[in-house]
Amino acid sequence: MAYPPAQPHVLKVRYKTWYPVTLTVVGAVWAVVGVLNLLTGAFAIGLVTGPLFLLIGILTFTNPYLSYDFATGAVHLHSPLGFRAATYGPPKGERLWFDGTDLLRILPNGKQKRVNLRLCRPEETAPVLQAVTAAQQQQVQ
DSSP states (O other), rough: EEEOOOOOOOOEEEEOOOHHHHHHHHHHHHHHHHHHHHHHHHOOOOHHHHHHHHHHHHHHOOOOOOOOTTTTTTTEOOOOTTEEEEEEEEGTTTTEESSOOEEEETTSSEEEEEEOOTTHHHHHHHHHHHHHHHHHHHEEE
């Protein structure tokens, strides 16, 4: 008898495909234009920004946009470089709430702020929203 795979402890959500593709293409074009300008004797800002955009584009293919930790109930936003840029949820004294359309942070002072999920892949965001909904239902009971 085969057992189902273990539930992951952390759900990771990647960037939508258009975002890393755009960054990679723009970075490559700027780098090529910068090199061509350098060959003609002129300095172009593309020598700096091109490789930077290219690097960030490549890293956004591999690094997640956000992750949801089941143990703490926290959502961690990640930088394209791989480190955590922000943490939302119980570790910060906040509550996460899904109202059917938006993922909200309920701050300790009662204010609500929306978590930006526009760059996330919808098919990978759905399990995170389901986990947040299940956690909020446990809080209500």
